[in-house]
Amino acid sequence: MKTLKIEELSKNFGSTEVLRKINLEIDEGNFLVLLGPSGCGKSTLLNIIAGLETINEGNVFIDDYNVSKVEPKDRNIAMVFQSYALYPSMNVRENMIFGLKQAKTSKEKIEEQLEKVSKFLQVDKLLERKPSQLSGGQRQRVAIGRALVREPRIFLFDEPLSNLDAKLRVEMRREIKKLHQQLKTTVVYVTHDQTEAMSLGTRIAIMNHGVIQQNDTPENIYKKPSNTFVADFIGSPSMNLIKGILKESSGEIFFTANGSNFEIPVKRYEFKNKSNLDNKEVFFGIRPEHIYFKKSNESDFEVTLRADLSEYIGHEQIMTFDYANQEILAKFPSTIKIELAKETKLNFDITQISLFDAQSEERI
Amino acid sequence: MQDSLKSSSYQQLEQKSKYTNMFLRWFLYFILILFASYFIFPLYVMVVTSLKTMEEIRQGTLLSWPSGLNLDSWAVAWGGRGYGAGDTFLRPYFWNSIKMVVPAVFFSTFIGAMAGYVLTKWRFKGDKWVFLFLLFGCFIPYQAILLPMARTLGALGISNSVVGLVLVHTVYGIPFTTLFFRNFYVSIPTELVKAARIDGAGFFKIFFKILLPISAPIIVVTIIWQFTQIWNDFLFGSTFSFGEAAPIQVALNNMVLSSTSVKEYNVDMASAIIAGIPTLIVYVLAGKYFIRGLTSGAVKG
Numbered sequence: 001m002k003t004l005k006i007e008e009l010s011k012n013f014g015s016t017e018v019l020r021k022i023n024l025e026i027d028e029g030n031f032l033v034l035l036g037p038s039g040c041g042k043s044t045l046l047n048i049i050a051g052l053e054t055i056n057e058g059n060v061f062i063d064d065y066n067v068s069k070v071e072p073k074d075r076n077i078a079m080v081f082q083s084y085a086l087y088p089s090m091n092v093r094e095n096m097i098f099g100l101k102q103a104k105t106s107k108e109k110i111e112e113q114l115e116k117v118s119k120f121l122q123v124d125k126l127l128e129r130k131p132s133q134l135s136g137g138q139r140q141r142v143a144i145g146r147a148l149v150r151e152p153r154i155f156l157f158d159e160p161l162s163n164l165d166a167k168l169r170v171e172m173r174r175e176i177k178k179l180h181q182q183l184k185t186t187v188v189y190v191t192h193d194q195t196e197a198m199s200l201g202t203r204i205a206i207m208n209h210g211v212i213q214q215n216d217t218p219e220n221i222y223k224k225p226s227n228t229f230v231a232d233f234i235g236s237p238s239m240n241l242i243k244g245i246l247k248e249s250s251g252e253i254f255f256t257a258n259g260s261n262f263e264i265p266v267k268r269y270e271f272k273n274k275s276n277l278d279n280k281e282v283f284f285g286i287r288p289e290h291i292y293f294k295k296s297n298e299s300d301f302e303v304t305l306r307a308d309l310s311e312y313i314g315h316e317q318i319m320t321f322d323y324a325n326q327e328i329l330a331k332f333p334s335t336i337k338i339e340l341a342k343e344t345k346l347n348f349d350i351t352q353i354s355l356f357d358a359q360s361e362e363r364i
Numbered sequence: 365m366q367d368s369l370k371s372s373s374y375q376q377l378e379q380k381s382k383y384t385n386m387f388l389r390w391f392l393y394f395i396l397i398l399f400a401s402y403f404i405f406p407l408y409v410m411v412v413t414s415l416k417t418m419e420e421i422r423q424g425t426l427l428s429w430p431s432g433l434n435l436d437s438w439a440v441a442w443g444g445r446g447y448g449a450g451d452t453f454l455r456p457y458f459w460n461s462i463k464m465v466v467p468a469v470f471f472s473t474f475i476g477a478m479a480g481y482v483l484t485k486w487r488f489k490g491d492k493w494v495f496l497f498l499l500f501g502c503f504i505p506y507q508a509i510l511l512p513m514a515r516t517l518g519a520l521g522i523s524n525s526v527v528g529l530v531l532v533h534t535v536y537g538i539p540f541t542t543l544f545f546r547n548f549y550v551s552i553p554t555e556l557v558k559a560a561r562i563d564g565a566g567f568f569k570i571f572f573k574i575l576l577p578i579s580a581p582i583i584v585v586t587i588i589w590q591f592t593q594i595w596n597d598f599l600f601g602s603t604f605s606f607g608e609a610a611p612i613q614v615a616l617n618n619m620v621l622s623s624t625s626v627k628e629y630n631v632d633m634a635s636a637i638i639a640g641i642p643t644l645i646v647y648v649l650a651g652k653y654f655i656r657g658l659t660s661g662a663v664k665g
Contacts, residue, residue, distance in 0.1 A: 050558070050562060051562075073563065073564035078562065079559065082555070083553045085556045085559040087559075087560070087574050088577075088578045098565070099562070099564055102563055102565055102569075146559075
């Protein structure tokens with residue numbers, strides 16, 4: 001039984017297609033993050049799961065039960081919003097029990113739940129306050145509390161941390177992680193922040209233009225991006241994508257960047273399909289953090305590139321090199337001194353590379 | 365040497381700018397007082413005239429102070445002289461106006477709130493057009509709807525009645541009240557409605573429990589606007605009612621224009637003030653919310 005299953009789901013707003021044939025499954029207790037740039041349809045998908053938006057095609061199942069035409073309140077879900085959406089005229093207590101009251105829950109049960117949740121979230125001292133008298137972090141907690149008291153099957157979070165300042169955001173992120181560890185409820189979480197997605201999710205679905213690009217564990221998303229969009233979207237700075245061709249000779253496979261004079265052996269790369277690789281136009285993907293200044297593995301491949309630009313950011317520095325007239329970025333500890341406009345020896349960790357077809361931009 | 369020279373010239377400049385500022389300030393006050401007296405002047409004339417006897421009015425000037433606190437003309441304006449035919453006084457018409465203005469303000473405000481809520485939080489196909497046509501309602505001149513409205517009231521059997529006037533003012537008020545509430549609710553995050561829907565609240569519950577309690581500023585604006593419009597209306601009142609059912613502004617007109625004998629300026633002035641007092645009271649009581657409510661839509665919060 002899947003806690004949540006989305007089947008061939010499509011959604012249009014007038015003539016604009018927002019979601020196209022989305023298929024998604026979540027097992028009990030998982031933390032799924034919907035990640036993507038703004039306008040990719042992730043919030044619409046969440047609203048559809050909640051029942052706040054109608055569906056054009058496809059179905060949504062919760063516990064194998066088709067809820068596509070079921071009212072939001074009957075879907076056994078709870079949602080936390082970006083703007084908190086606390087009812088301004090009600091105090092914290094009334095905010096938290098509003099849903100239970102609507103569901104005609106017994107007074108004793110309401111009190112019991114309220115006490116349990118407010119203690120758990122440490123808002124039990126704030127029950128008589130109005131939302132306007134709370135700080136951002138407290139509001140967020142109350143909003144989570146309002147979702148918790150209903151003991152839902154699925155928690156939906158719509159960019160819940162975007163309104164907080166940087167420091168509080170990191171704190172609340174950890175709290176949400178703890179919350180999930182303790183309660184083990186299924187979560188669907190929408191964000192455009194990759195750090196949030198990576199640190200919180202047990203699974204991440206990366207979306208772009210209404211299509212899921214990759215639905216995988218955070219580790220696989222980082223290590224084996226399924227196309228150039230994912231490769232580019234995840235990581236800061238993002239993965240270097242160098243244009244070039246593959247050459248096959250006597251069982252060995254090499255990558256040559258356009259206009260470059262050296263070949264990089266890529267025989268250790270796990271190709272999906274080993275045929276027709278000779279003369280294939282590809283993007284060679286390597287993350288800035290996988291370019292080392294000192295050789296650290298036996299397999300590292302040494303190249304000599306010219307340093308063009310240095311960006312110092314305290315604990316590390318980001319260097320831009322010229323790789324046959326293509327920019328390539330590398331991340332080093334800030335203790336390393338590299339002179340600009342000089343040829344520098346670097347080491348590519350070729351166990352960490354990705355290769356993409358230049359036409360389809362898919363991983364090969 | 366150089367420094368001390370510099371500092372003394374700075375002192376001179378400082379002194380000079382102080383005098384300039386002082387002069388400008390006094391000039392500003394002078395202008396403000398001038399305009400303020402210009403606006404208060406008619407009210408002053410009305411009040412002092414209403415407190416004078418006819419004798420005093422004939423002998424004194426427009427600005428002269430009354431001899432004492434003579435409220436006779438107020439009593440006449442409000443309650444009449446006590447003889448039968450031709451004695452027009454404001455009391456019954458004042459209550460007519462109250463009976464008209466209270467339900468008309470209530471219904472138009474309520475319907476406007478509801479319409480604003482639907483237009484912003486429950487978007488439907490063609491909602492933009494509905495709003496656009498409602499906006500047209502704000503720009504249709506009163507005169508244009510007199511005839512069709514008269515026919516309608518006749519067909520409904522409520523012409524020449526307070527009920528008919530309530531209907532007219534409610535209908536004519538809806539475009540304005542809807543506009544006010546729509547602009548207010550647009551600034552309220554729709555996520556509130558979504559949260560309430562997930563919590564299981566329906567259409568009416570969301571409106572009454574969540575949106576209406578935070579609408580106080582715009583309700584005040586709407587009430588002031590509608591109250592002033594309806595209370596001060598003369599055209600609808602004089603067109604759709606006569607005699608007993610007329611509102612106060614129509615009665616005021618009849619009273620002032622139909623005096624058969626000598627023009628009683630003191631009674632006229634007292635009547636005019638009585639007819640204007642309720643709007644003044646509404647402004648004084650709710651005025652500070654008025655400005656706040658007018659601007660509240662502009663700032664997100």
